[in-house]
Amino acid sequence: MARPFLRPFQPLEWAAAFLFFWLLREWLLPLNALTDTGDLGEFLVLIAGVLLLDLLVQWRWFTAIIKLLGIFTLLYYNYFVTPFWELAWLKAVAARLSHDLPFLFQMHWTEMSLISRNLLFYILLAALVSLLAFLVLGHKQGLWFVFLEEAYLATLDTFMPYDADGSIMRTLVLGFMLIAVLHLQSMGKLAASSKSKSFRFWGALLAPLLIIAITVGLAYAGPKKAPSWPDPVAYFTKQQADNTVYMSKVGYDNNDEQLGGPFIQDNTPVFTAISNERTYWRGDSKDMYTGKGWQKAVSDREAILKPNEYTWTDQLFENMETKEVHATLDFHGEAKYSTIFYPGQLTKLDHYTPQHATILYDRISQSLDIRNGTEMYRIRSRELREQQRQQQVEKPSAVRLKLNNYRLTAEVPILSEKNMLEAGTDYPASIKQHYLQLPATLPPRVKQLAQQITQKAKTPYEKVQAVSTYLRNSGKYRYETKDVPIPEEGQDFVDQFLFESYRGYCDHFSTSMAVMLRTIGIPARWVKGFAPGTSVQTEGDGTEIIEVQNRDAHSWVEVYFPNYGWIPFEATATFSSPIRINHDLQNEQQQQNLPVPQLNDQDRDSVSNGRLEELEAMTDTAASGQSHSWPFIAIPLVAAIAGVILLWIKRRHLLVWWLRRQLSEYQEEQFTQKYQVLLKMLERIFYTRHEGETLREYVNRLSVSGEKRQDLWYLTQMYERVQYGTKQMEGKARAIANKILEQLSQQLKP
Numbered sequence: 001m002a003r004p005f006l007r008p009f010q011p012l013e014w015a016a017a018f019l020f021f022w023l024l025r026e027w028l029l030p031l032n033a034l035t036d037t038g039d040l041g042e043f044l045v046l047i048a049g050v051l052l053l054d055l056l057v058q059w060r061w062f063t064a065i066i067k068l069l070g071i072f073t074l075l076y077y078n079y080f081v082t083p084f085w086e087l088a089w090l091k092a093v094a095a096r097l098s099h100d101l102p103f104l105f106q107m108h109w110t111e112m113s114l115i116s117r118n119l120l121f122y123i124l125l126a127a128l129v130s131l132l133a134f135l136v137l138g139h140k141q142g143l144w145f146v147f148l149e150e151a152y153l154a155t156l157d158t159f160m161p162y163d164a165d166g167s168i169m170r171t172l173v174l175g176f177m178l179i180a181v182l183h184l185q186s187m188g189k190l191a192a193s194s195k196s197k198s199f200r201f202w203g204a205l206l207a208p209l210l211i212i213a214i215t216v217g218l219a220y221a222g223p224k225k226a227p228s229w230p231d232p233v234a235y236f237t238k239q240q241a242d243n244t245v246y247m248s249k250v251g252y253d254n255n256d257e258q259l260g261g262p263f264i265q266d267n268t269p270v271f272t273a274i275s276n277e278r279t280y281w282r283g284d285s286k287d288m289y290t291g292k293g294w295q296k297a298v299s300d301r302e303a304i305l306k307p308n309e310y311t312w313t314d315q316l317f318e319n320m321e322t323k324e325v326h327a328t329l330d331f332h333g334e335a336k337y338s339t340i341f342y343p344g345q346l347t348k349l350d351h352y353t354p355q356h357a358t359i360l361y362d363r364i365s366q367s368l369d370i371r372n373g374t375e376m377y378r379i380r381s382r383e384l385r386e387q388q389r390q391q392q393v394e395k396p397s398a399v400r401l402k403l404n405n406y407r408l409t410a411e412v413p414i415l416s417e418k419n420m421l422e423a424g425t426d427y428p429a430s431i432k433q434h435y436l437q438l439p440a441t442l443p444p445r446v447k448q449l450a451q452q453i454t455q456k457a458k459t460p461y462e463k464v465q466a467v468s469t470y471l472r473n474s475g476k477y478r479y480e481t482k483d484v485p486i487p488e489e490g491q492d493f494v495d496q497f498l499f500e501s502y503r504g505y506c507d508h509f510s511t512s513m514a515v516m517l518r519t520i521g522i523p524a525r526w527v528k529g530f531a532p533g534t535s536v537q538t539e540g541d542g543t544e545i546i547e548v549q550n551r552d553a554h555s556w557v558e559v560y561f562p563n564y565g566w567i568p569f570e571a572t573a574t575f576s577s578p579i580r581i582n583h584d585l586q587n588e589q590q591q592q593n594l595p596v597p598q599l600n601d602q603d604r605d606s607v608s609n610g611r612l613e614e615l616e617a618m619t620d621t622a623a624s625g626q627s628h629s630w631p632f633i634a635i636p637l638v639a640a641i642a643g644v645i646l647l648w649i650k651r652r653h654l655l656v657w658w659l660r661r662q663l664s665e666y667q668e669e670q671f672t673q674k675y676q677v678l679l680k681m682l683e684r685i686f687y688t689r690h691e692g693e694t695l696r697e698y699v700n701r702l703s704v705s706g707e708k709r710q711d712l713w714y715l716t717q718m719y720e721r722v723q724y725g726t727k728q729m730e731g732k733a734r735a736i737a738n739k740i741l742e743q744l745s746q747q748l749k750p
Contacts, residue, residue, distance in 0.1 A: 007058050012185040016137050017051050019178040023149060024129065026167050033162050042074055046122060050129045071122040079115055114375040114397055140182040146175030251550040252337060252530065256286060259293040259493055259507045262484040266550035270335045273533065273546045275327035279412050279578040280568060281341040281548065283529035284367040285558060289515055291439040291492045294526045296365060298434060303395050304359040305374055308350040315366050316345040317565035320419065321582065322411040329406055336402035340368035341529055344412035352406035358396035370403055371396035413567065414580045420461040423561040427523055431560050435523035438515065443495045447519035460522050464559050464569055467516050471509050472573045473710040478503040479573045506572045510555040513571035523560040527568065530554055532578050570707060574736045576743045577707040656681055663745055668738050675719045678741060685748055695720065711744050
């Protein structure tokens with residue numbers, strides 16, 4: 001006898017299905033926080049539809065057809081605007097599938113279109129829900145499913161940036177209720193329909209519900225003792241109870257919510273750049289400090305469907321002198337990112353592969369997120385619904401894409417010291433709202449330290465330089481990557497670095513500088529990307545071939561100045577800032593003090609007449625020669641004189657070039673000899689050292705920017721320790737000192 005089309009109504013079966021639906025919802029909730037998934041509504045509708053069909057209809061082949069029709073209806077609702085009963089949209093789906101199937105078998109998921117990926121995901125989700133419903137509801141075995149879901153949520157809560165406390169609690173309650181309902185259903189309590197047996201059935205169901213409610217309520221509300229055992233997961237997350245530290249590799253990362261902890265250097269190449277300027281490679285910026293790390297509080301994303309036709313203008317800074325930079329970046333192997341790295345502020349982007357790339361540009365953080373082509377999205381506004389019309393728009397895909405290479409044009413700032421000092425404090429309201437934010441838990445001593453450091457500074461620019469100098473050159477804070485503690489629970493990241501550990505790497509220095517500036521009312525934000533990298537070759541036109549490695553991943557600070565915008569500043573000890581500074585304030589003062597020579601008419605006549613007589617005498621002498629005509633003598637003579645004059649004008653450049661060559665010939669162990677060559681270079685570029693003048697007095701007298709002065713102070717201290725101390729430099733300290741010395745020698749120009 002054939003089975004009836006509809007299933008008989010059983011309240012317990014429906015109750016179990018209802019609880020099972022909410023458990024499946026807990027599986028999907030982490031997708032919002034951990035992926036680019038926007039709205040879970042369509043997935044929940046699909047799950048509810050599958051469970052409802054399995055409850056109502058017994059004919060499996062019929063439910064399979066209805067489920068498939070429902071899947072295509074969902075696909076149509078999200079991606080198409082043509083009438084449903086026309087076959088045009090089905091033909092489009094078939095064309096996408098035929099195009100994307102090779103990518104599916106080759107496991108190139110990101111190359112598939114969004115329509116194909118969603119269709120396959122819908123089918124897989126429907127099949128998975130039907131299978132789970134058959135195993136859990138059909139066989140009335142729910143304990144294993146609840147156990148797996150709890151393990152899944154606990155794993156996400158432990159290893160991922162997702163707070164699953166609420167989900168774990170809800171799953172526990174729903175799971176116990178499901179197990180109770182399935183147990184009662186397996187006992188056949190619903191078979192009888194008399195009132196007495198029905199009463200006994202509901203009483204039997206009420207008992208486990210009360211037990212669950214009372215148990216969970218007491219556990220949640222009661223006092224809880226601190227854990228006695230060490231955290232077993234800490235072995236995987238950098239630190240154990242015995243304070244043994246486990247290190248990860250350095251590199252660029254999008255998750256900055258939990259800063260701190262050690263890492264090991266990684267020399268893996270990320271990209272090779274051909275550029276006419278060595279400077280920061282900017283990736284992203286964050287505006288909200290949480291006490292543990294950085295997040296983005298606000299964003300304003302612009303869809304750029306054709307990046308090669310787009311032009312960026314004054315996105316970071318304006319009203320200042322700039323240098324145009326042309327760069328081509330070529331990424332290596334698997335070391336690719338879905339982020340555009342650029343120097344200064346970007347103006348143009350072209351010659352990128354894959355060529356179908358699109359961009360989501362964040363106007364707030366000035367970050368560029370690369371997407372895998374475009375997709376069609378349906379718009380359903382109230383006005384369109386009233387007019388019974390639909391609209392479809394093209395937007396960047398939800399799937400990220402990593403570029404192999406690209407070419408860009410950008411601008412790097414040349415800071416005017418005079419303009420920075422005169423910028424003032426007239427900050428826009430939006431800047432003050434977002435970039436003076438600080439957590440309420442920030443210890444007061446951080447602000448007190450910032451006020452102490454800047455008490456003699458009058459302008460924001462002077463305060464910025466004071467904080468940077470304190471972090472980089474006070475000698476109190478040490479650059480360290482391995483022996484770096486992790487902040488304890490409830491401990492502020494900046495406070496720990498400034499007052500307890502006194503050691504760390506770029507994240508510690510830059511975050512501390514940004515937070516201290518905010519405490520004294522100066523808008524600042526945290527920026528990350530890559531340091532300038534290592535120059536491996538210089539071309540004839542002045543461009544350099546630069547290799548950027550994972551170890552060059554870096555963070556720094558951007559400070560807002562009214563009328564000028566966001567200006568980068570270096571905060572990390574042992575790092576030299578690549579930003580150019582025009583010391584026009586000092587030059588202007590010097591020019592005002594220089595006397596201008598005055599010549600009267602008699603002096604001009606005597607000078608002019610004397611020169612004419614000299615030229616006439618030279619001409620007569622040349623004309624009296626017998627063997628050669630005057631051009632054969634005058635031309636080589638003029639060329640020789642011009643050559644001598646040119647050599648005399650460029651004498652300091654030639655001497656500095658020769659000293660750089662001499663500097664490169666010394667080995668890393670010969671630090672003292674290299675420092676002495678650097679001193680000669682400084683004397684040729686600036687002025688000679690006075691007799692009896694100490695090295696520190698000489699460095700203090702040099703007219704160099706604050707950052708170069710900090711580097712000189714550091715090198716001078718290391719030289720004095722080696723020259724007059726009893727201990728030799730350690731290998732790590734020697735490597736850092738040599739790196740700073742080489743960078744400084746390249747930055748010094750006559």
